[in-house]
Amino acid sequence: MPLTDSALLVVAKAKGFAEAEGIDLTLLRESSWANIRDRLAVGHVQVAHMLGPMPIACNLGLWPLAARTVVPMALGLGGNAVTVSNAVWELVASEGALPDLVPSTTGLALHRVVRRRAGQGLAPLRFGVVHPHSGHNYELRYWLTACGMVPDQDLEIVILPPSLMPDALASGALDAFCAGEPWNTAAVLRGVGRIATVKAAIWRQSPEKVLAVASDWADENPDALNALLRALHAASFWCGAPAHREELAGLLSDPAHVDSPLDWLRPGLAGDLRIGPGLSMRVPDFFVPHASAATFPWKSHALWFYSQMVRWGQVSHDAASASTARDTYRPDLWRRALGPLGVALPAANAKVEGALNEPTPVGSAGASLVLGPDGFFDGTRFDPDSLDAYIASQAER
Incomplete structure (x- = not known):
């Protein structure tokens, strides 16, 4: 989709990271999320830039046309x-x-x-x-x-x-x-x-877009999926470097990608937002493509999205549905692909969302890892181990 958060896919192609991994990556621009959903379902594409909750909705059967989908990687935070x-x-x-x-x-x-x-x-x-x-x-x-x-x-x-x-x-x-x-x-x-x-x-440093992958394709092509995730990891590191912002804006502005003026792209990439006439405000974590484990597919993110589907009557809550939502996000695939690179591997697959008020070192294998702040503006927290209580508390509000 023509959005700034397509950056990892655009850069993986344009800067040669996909080619270096032996991946022939073809990017197809679409006009709506429904089109992307349907093209993945009918097999026109194997992977897609997708809204974080969409693969969960797919696996919960909330669409008449859907293929089982997994999320092996997030595409950044905020935005x-x-x-x-x-x-x-x-x-x-x-x-x-x-x-x-x-x-x-x-x-x-x-x-x-x-x-x-x-x-x-x-x-x-x-x-x-x-x-x-x-x-x-x-x-x-x-x-x-x-x-x-x-x-x-x-x-x-x-x-x-x-x-x-x-x-x-x-x-x-x-x-x-x-x-x-x-x-x-x-x-x-x-x-x-x-x-x-x-x-x-x-919600600071909260999830946004993900890489959605047709489950059958992921199962049948583990080496190709690993290579793609490595390419996107390299792209995330490149996108996170301030020195690359102007070049990134230029890549995204191309008619095949976002197709918009550079002046529309620069503020979001830099986190220096134009909020009104003559008014700007610095939002340092507005666009987070790499830091804070931005590409890790946290199961707690999946379950928070699921809790909101329940809250707004899109699905009934039960253990099977919660399990489906949780298992849509696949940190095991992320670890399989990126672990050999020595990157920071979170020690857990889920975390309490909203618990960190400042950047905090957390347990990891490989490189060191700092997460947060990740607070909700109203001071609440989401503990995925207390999903039933969280859903019940929202029903009362």
């Missing part, structure tokens, strides 16, 4: 933002929101706007997300709910491809959206919106 129209920003600013990206104050101001509009008999604000089974949908709903709003009741949430979000904001079809870069920056630079908050503030 999303919530952008509102200029008119909505004026409303939330009048209720106390500041141009500082802080989720709590902005969310509470939005809640006051929503209540005021309801009292005036006005239609609910309409927010766009890129797919029902997306981190965007779940993190937006998490933020809104934690700030006192009821999604689908106080606000409308609709689905739209990310590249159409700025146009939808400009036309008035949307009042706000949650999407990846460069489409938030595009809305700001086109003068049609303001960035209100970011994923890196709602």
Whole structure:
């Protein structure tokens, strides 16, 4: 998809990392996540750039057309933002929101706007997300709910491809959206919106896109999969080097990839976001392609996504469904491919999400590993060993 977080795949091809591993990598640009899902299902592609929750939804049978899919690698952390129209920003600013990206104050101001509009008999604000089974949908709903709003009741949430979000904001079809870069920056630079908050503030160093692999292909081609993961690991290291940002922006801007101006790509890659006219803010962990085990497919990430599927009525919770979600993410495949390289191998396959308030050394084999901070903005934690209790607590909120 034409997004900044396709960077690892683009770089693996363009910088020769795939070729060096003996992989003939062909990249096919698509216009929607549904197209990518369907092309993987019918065998047009073997691997795909995909939203983190989508392979879980596939394996849970939430789509009529789906192939069993595994996730042997994540493609980075962070990268999303919530952008509102200029008119909505004026409303939330009048209720106390500041141009500082802080989720709590902005969310509470939005809640006051929503209540005021309801009292005036006005239609609910309409927010766009890129797919029902997306981190965007779940993190937006998490933020809104934690700030006192009821999604689908106080606000409308609709689905739209990310590249159409700025146009939808400009036309008035949307009042706000949650999407990846460069489409938030595009809305700001086109003068049609303001960035209100970011994923890196709602849940720091949280999961986003993954490498989705057809399970049958993965089983039948272990050497090819290992080689691909090694190539993507090299690409992640390259993408994480500040010295490569300008070249990376140039690669992504190509019409075959994101096809957008360099000025739309630079802010997200550098974490120096343009949040409004003449306003910038530094978000150091906005785009994390390599640090903090950014490519490791944590089973706790999979289970948090699953908990949100349950929370919003997309699937019923039971032990079998939880096991399916957990087993979709395959850290064993990541370890198999990258262990021989001497990279930092996390000692565990899951962790308590939201437990680290600062960068923290953690147990690992090979190289040393530092994780975090990874906190949720409302101070909660997600312990995958207490999944039932977490799901029950969210049902009560």
